[in-house]
């Protein structure tokens with residue numbers, strides 16, 4: 001009994017006791033941050049790189065998280081990941097961010113020990129000076145980190161016992177497969193370092209309630225859509241049609257909204273799809289305005305599908321997907337990756353902690369290309385200061401709030417965030433999954449909780465079952 005108590009993990013501080021209130025110190029407390037590092041990150045599936053970044057045998061790329069470095073390598077038997085640490089005295093064996101190790105393998109810069117692409121040790125200088133037991137081949141091989149491929153990315157997990165990624169994703173995995181997410185390619189990748197806790201950055205994308213004030217250009221284009229979701233009592237359903245405008249004017253507003261999303265964040269609504277949508281403005285539609293707009297969305301899906309396929313791209317049947325395996329406007333892959341699919345393309349965001357109050361934020365624009373016409377592979381993101389006006393407009397607007405919020409959280413009188421139970425529930429659900437990791441909840445239950453995050457931003461606080 002005494003021994004059991006001694007073994008029980010220390011309870012995490014600042015636990016959520018009221019799901020509508022998130023304690024502010026979770027976003028800057030050093031001990032809380034350390035507990036995340038010990039109990040969350042080593043057990044979670046993390047997007048490590050894009051598959052296209054390592055196309056040839058021997059290609060490798062580094063993934064860094066919380067002081068750990070992992071090498072993701074294309075071997076002749078598929079993709080593997082290794083700890084970037086020499087088996088002699090621990091020096092990182094790969095230098096730089098990426099390369100090819102087919103010819104020379106990895107050579108430790110300290111005493112020159114070597115490994116091949118498969119992680120097998122191939123050279124120990126002065127072998128005769130070591131005891132035999134220090135040179136066991138199995139023990140000298142680079143230590144492997146689990147990998148799984150999904151949506152065109154390599155995911156890694158440091159925990160050998162964690163449930164498979166696809167189990168954590170649940171039905172979303174099939175939806176993303178149907179979307180041909182694995183065949184998408186990055187057109188570009190921007191990155192920045194934000195002076196904010198990684199969770200603050202994630203949570204800025206978990207509700208659309210901020211659009212009215214933070215992205216006024218979107219609100220102004222289709223006010224009925226946003227006001228009926230957040231401003232008026234219509235049960236949280238965004239009305240796509242403004243009864244005071246003609247059907248055609250409604251559709252023009254929708255297309256212009258798409259244009260703003262497109263210029264504001266590329267892959268989140270790709271310019272090639274907007275061009276197709278523009279051509280459908282004069283499509284013949286029923287007289288009932290609601291039916292008309294719904295039918296128009298179907299026409300856009302159809303035309304975007306056909307146009308993509310005519311260009312030779314692996315565009316999925318968007319109407320079929322909408323019915324059978326819908327993928328929502330935002331899909332969160334716990335803990336730090338999320339997708340914003342729209343028509344044929346998507347934006348993807350990844351956020352990694354650098355410290356309790358600092359994180360690196362990357363964003364990709366992803367779309368399909370005809371085979372042989374893919375753009376050059378993006379190996380390193382383009383880093384910009386977070387207040388750079390070179391960022392697309394939408395992330396620029398989001399980045400303007402995040403560092404300020406981090407400062408505000410420190411106010412003496414600010415103990416907790418108060419959440420809307422109806423629309424900001426995702427933040428609570430997300431944070432309570434983190435509490436689940438910190439408390440050592442069984443992995444299967446955590447997976448079920450993670451699946452409850454799927455299916456859009458906005459939403460109610462849910463009972464996660466733990």
Ligand code: FES
Nearest residue numbers: 086088089108111
């Ligand atoms: S530390 Fe790598 S060879 Fe010695």
Ligand SMILES: [Fe+2]
Nearest residue numbers: 204214215398
């Ligand atoms: Fe935003």
